[in-house]
Amino acid sequence: MATAWRELVRDKRARQVESIPKEWLIDCPAEAVLDVTKIPKQCGLFTAKELEITGTTDAALLLSKLASGEWSSVEVTTAFYKRAIVAHQLVNCLTEIFVERALARAAELDAHLKSTGKVVGPLHGLPISLKDQLPLKGLETTMGYVSWIGKFAERNAVVVDILYDLGAVPFVRTNVPQTLMWAETYNNVFGRTLNPHNRSLTSGGSSGGEGALVGMRGSPLGIGSDIGGSIRIPSVFNGLYGLRPSYGRVPYAHAVNSMEGQDSILSVLGPLSSSLSGVKIFMKSIAENRPWLRDPLARRKKWDDEEYALVEHGGGKNLCFGIIWNDGQVVPHPPVIRALEMTKAALIAAGHKGAADDYRAVTSSTGEPIINSMEIVDEENGVVKNTFLPPMPASAYHLWQFQKERRDLRQEYLEYWNSTVEQTGTGRPVDAIIAPCAPYTAVPHGKNNNAAYTAVWNALDYPACVFPVTRVDPVLDAPRPRHDFIDDTDKAIHELYKPETFVNAPVGLQLVGRCQEEEAVIAMTEVVDAALKEAKAKIAKL
Amino acid sequence: MATAWRELVRDKRARQVESIPKEWLIDCPAEAVLDVTKIPKQCGLFTAKELEITGTTDAALLLSKLASGEWSSVEVTTAFYKRAIVAHQLVNCLTEIFVERALARAAELDAHLKSTGKVVGPLHGLPISLKDQLPLKGLETTMGYVSWIGKFAERNAVVVDILYDLGAVPFVRTNVPQTLMWAETYNNVFGRTLNPHNRSLTSGGSSGGEGALVGMRGSPLGIGSDIGGSIRIPSVFNGLYGLRPSYGRVPYAHAVNSMEGQDSILSVLGPLSSSLSGVKIFMKSIAENRPWLRDPLARRKKWDDEEYALVEHGGGKNLCFGIIWNDGQVVPHPPVIRALEMTKAALIAAGHKGAADDYRAVTSSTGEPIINSMEIVDEENGVVKNTFLPPMPASAYHLWQFQKERRDLRQEYLEYWNSTVEQTGTGRPVDAIIAPCAPYTAVPHGKNNNAAYTAVWNALDYPACVFPVTRVDPVLDAPRPRHDFIDDTDKAIHELYKPETFVNAPVGLQLVGRCQEEEAVIAMTEVVDAALKEAKAKIAKL
Known part of the structure; x- marks a missing residue:
């Protein structure tokens, strides 16, 4: 057998x-x-x-x-x-x-x-x-x-x-x-x-x-x-x-x-x-x-054409994005940071200026709260932090406690999102979030063990659309020396990065919208994608 | 203390x-x-x-x-x-x-x-x-x-x-x-x-x-x-x-x-x-x-005016209702049965004739499958049958098994509902179900212990709208002698009925639609309500 x-x-x-x-x-x-x-x-x-x-x-x-x-x-x-x-x-x-x-x-x-x-x-x-x-x-x-x-x-x-x-x-x-x-x-x-x-x-x-x-x-x-x-x-x-x-x-x-x-x-x-x-x-x-x-x-x-037309997002003009530069747990590799920078620059160039000023405010003034407020942790009940999987507590009672915590987290994050209306200057809360999908591009086999950048949106049930941005470039993506690390995981992931290992790896990001807002998330990803293509075309012309 | x-x-x-x-x-x-x-x-x-x-x-x-x-x-x-x-x-x-x-x-x-x-x-x-x-x-x-x-x-x-x-x-x-x-x-x-x-x-x-x-x-x-x-x-x-x-x-x-x-x-x-x-x-x-x-x-x-206009239900013409006369567990008291009869007659009189022929077929040809296929029972895991409450199994694993069973039940019932298209003659599955809300009207204090007629729709997450039909009438609602009982609960509830106990108690029913179809459920309840009012007005004229 x-x-x-x-x-x-x-x-x-x-x-x-x-x-x-x-x-x-x-x-x-x-x-x-x-x-x-x-x-x-x-x-x-x-x-x-x-x-x-x-x-x-x-x-x-x-x-x-x-x-x-x-x-x-x-x-x-x-x-x-x-x-x-x-x-x-x-x-x-x-x-x-x-x-x-x-x-x-x-x-x-x-x-x-x-x-x-x-x-x-x-x-x-x-x-x-x-x-x-x-x-x-x-x-x-x-x-x-x-x-x-x-x-x-x-x-x-x-x-x-x-x-x-x-x-x-x-x-x-x-x-x-x-x-x-x-x-x-x-x-x-x-x-x-x-x-x-x-x-x-x-x-x-x-x-x-x-x-x-x-x-x-x-x-x-x-x-x-x-x-x-x-x-x-x-x-x-x-x-x-x-x-x-x-x-x-x-x-x-x-x-x-x-x-x-x-x-x-x-x-x-x-x-x-x-x-x-x-x-x-x-x-x-x-x-x-x-x-x-x-x-x-x-x-x-039903498929909602109004939502796809971004009626709730100013018709797609002057969008304001929150950018997650890192999740406070693991700092992304240089190509991922470059992708965020490229995307931000492309959006500014595409006339989303309000966005530029504002998402900076949203992220910097609050000390990266977006992920910080999102940890699904329940030490007491033995629930693993930043787990890729939903936890499997021993008893139904503990599962209920976890589910209550998850519900409260969703409520808290929704209220946080609403509160960004004070900072965007558009009269709306941030329209969407742009974030890494992982702290790295594709890694060598057996090394992919960090799903916190994606799993958080599953816990919140927010739609998220991935778009490609660039590829790893050994020159542009030279290692950035760091001396302080958040913890051993952050350090280990930092040390994994060697440009020659990642040659030709695609680099992309995710755009995250509010729950059940797939139509708007797709439309806003189109906006970002077009801005990136426009920016690349301009560079190619130089 | x-x-x-x-x-x-x-x-x-x-x-x-x-x-x-x-x-x-x-x-x-x-x-x-x-x-x-x-x-x-x-x-x-x-x-x-x-x-x-x-x-x-x-x-x-x-x-x-x-x-x-x-x-x-x-x-x-x-x-x-x-x-x-x-x-x-x-x-x-x-x-x-x-x-x-x-x-x-x-x-x-x-x-x-x-x-x-x-x-x-x-x-x-x-x-x-x-x-x-x-x-x-x-x-x-x-x-x-x-x-x-x-x-x-x-x-x-x-x-x-x-x-x-x-x-x-x-x-x-x-x-x-x-x-x-x-x-x-x-x-x-x-x-x-x-x-x-x-x-x-x-x-x-x-x-x-x-x-x-x-x-x-x-x-x-x-x-x-x-x-x-x-x-x-x-x-x-x-x-x-x-x-x-x-x-x-x-x-x-x-x-x-x-x-x-x-x-x-x-x-x-x-x-x-x-x-x-x-x-x-x-x-x-x-x-x-x-x-x-x-x-x-x-x-x-969003509130859906198309759904409220019953676009998916033939514009509200020639509706076909499934009627639950009893749930196979407890036979309702005479006033509740009379309310079902009144409602059926009122719908036929209102021109929902196709409905009349067909919901009879739906219910009789299948031997009351509507509730029979719906029991949430898991004897092995100690889950109570017909419970008013969702069960609270000891372990998260058992809870998962219960949830899987509930999901399968929802799938099975949805497919059963779809299959009624073969019997309605309208080209659609039954448009809605009309059912008792309880096997009785309001009962004496301390006697209300059977919620199976309502709880089943919570388990399926179907919207259900209650409408009043009549009042207990000691003459029209004389006890109907029965000799065979489904079980002791059925017998005990049967024996509870004495017209003098229930004098003046309101009698109503529920109309049940498909998941998230509140607009249509309200509109179809309007249809039923109008039919009942019309029928009562005609009787009053006689």
Whole structure:
């Protein structure tokens, strides 16, 4: 029995290899080749059109070409499938591979468009990748557990049913860490997923298969889950956009999960994408499908165009952001600080001047209170500080005490947020917060052990959208000597930083809004993203 | 120390007596006088105008007269305050009495309207009563606990802040049972609240002070809370309208409560009123005030006029209701069955014929599955069946198992609801459910121990609106002999019914809709209410 699991793994892996079309195998580069993002272009497997399709990072553009029939779904699905398989050979990001099924679906969609002249839905023809928590009827769902090998799903997750309604083509499932409760991606069934920008670094987790796959442009849009950062960490480590929505905006029903029944801090589903348009279209389409009629925990909140138009945020003019430079526990690495500086400068340049003066006030005058007021600590009851996980106290009574504390914390933070109206000069409290997603970029395998920058927003249930900013640059991001440290963790993380270790690692940030304000968070991330692009274009011109 | 609490109670009660204006004291009838609802008219304390004001059961009409200045807020507040004090002398429904403060507020509102020509908000000038869980700054909040005597609130509950914003006049607080976890109203501080329609019967609970007060027309609109029926039971026992909204639609922040941190089944706040317009105006005004900006657990869901227009329910034409005749555990008393029959007949007469045929099918063909599929039972973990309270298992792990079961139950019931589309013939699943609120009308004191008919909707988080139907009629509601009983509880409740015990007791029902669908539930209750009024008018003409 002790070795039986190895047999199961061997069989499962053999079946995975068989599921890969032989003609999509490539000669893989040596392990020492770290950045593999250019391999698809170089390997000779792809036609020019396939490279054009998979190089189209804007999901909205892909969808418009699919809707007009300029590109068929079979073409688009084939192109991304090939690229996903190539990505898998390079960074080990996939779990379930089902090419025939996906292409048959794509062909059906093409036939429908041809015969009716109409799309099936707003995601017509788009291949979408799914974290290994989202069952498709008839396919195995292992979620990285050997004991789940051979468990074939009797029904789709509700979000998968909705994706079919919307016209999408679910086409691969992606790797996760064992138990899901770890911000890297490694399990005994499928092994470890690597970061395509630098394979010596982690892809992050727990939606690390998604992060690596979308980072390789092997999928235009993927669905991950986030209970402490599991969408945002892989998004930022792989240079992507990714949204952690508030509870109940994306239906979770019939997804598999760990720690079921744990309700204190809920895992949520959300998108990772190479474009912000992918994030928006996903959220809008899901809401318009009325998921609350299929999942009792989904919120009855329609997509709100007024909120997306930032009506509650001055129409998006003269926005005021709070910036979290550090959380008072761990000072971020130099590239992350540079990303904050770049973003701040870009926002000022884009005319958010009020913002510039004010968010400085908000952060400096209060001595970094934003995170300081947010510690979820209950020493008495043995609850761990800054835990990535919700704590698991021994008794129901202690759990109630924790939940009461969490509720009070949410109330306190909401009142704190409201109180910033005194400092912004806009007549509104801060419109959003811009913060690191982690104190570092993607780190070497096994070193990602700090999720405080993301987990705090799960505890508060605030939506947070990741956006890419830059890449690690050994010159611009030289180590900044420090002599005082907050504690040993801060010191250890500081010492981890050596520019040569992090070569080419993407650097991003998260924009955090108020609870259930996904529409506004997406719109404000668009504002920030546009400002950053404008600023980069100006620099490029110099 | 053992007797110290009696001293505290004596002092608190003396202070309560002092807070009552002496000129509002009446000669109380003997205890044997059961129906005291006519006393206000008979006692000679009220002017004709005061009787007209307090006899105006329609909150919308009251508000329009207040907004036009036809009636001042001081007049309206004085009239209801007097009647509340008379009610208190008859049924012991009040806790905190603060006449000066309320009249000062009313005078401010009158002055504002006079000087600006504008109302402060949609509840301008309306006196509103509050369950003793809703602190007002500077007032004592005992919630029926002797140990809380002398505890003065440092701030208002958030919903109270909002009521002030909306122009309302919070004017009394009302009695509750000790711990709140009991469906009658009795505690050591204030004693027992009686039912004004028949003082030998309970007012219900836990919002029984509200129920008795509004039942006496001592308040046009009150706020209660409901974790297992605590708004609906007092509403139905006192012949009122009352809504148990879904979680998070009315902000609970800074209310006091028992069992804090218990999140498995959440208590919610909601209105009790002598009119359905009161229920609607309260819910609409609260939503439009954006409570999610003040309470992190409030849902960001605007008042939805489309949902209120029943767009998802065929525009309110040809509605199809499922009727729960009994829950498979306890067969209701004859007056409750008659109320179901009356309502069914009224709906058929109102043209909801499709409904008539179909809800019969929904209920009969499936062998009363509606409640059968809903038992929250976990024998293994020692969780009590049909409990009024969420269970309190020993360990957090067991709590998680319970929560997982509750989640699965919600999913199962949602899918069951969706499946009724096969039987309704409307192309939609059943639009709503009509069900008893309890297996009986108000019962003698100490006999109200069955909350299964209400608690099930708390477990599912479905909104449920109570509406009055009729009164116990010894002729029409003769005992119906039964020989087979489901179990001893069913038998004991059957044997409790003797028409002479229940003379004059109001009979009502609840209309239950899908989660977070308050707008539609209110609109459909309007449909049912209108049908019943129409049917009664026709009978009256014969």
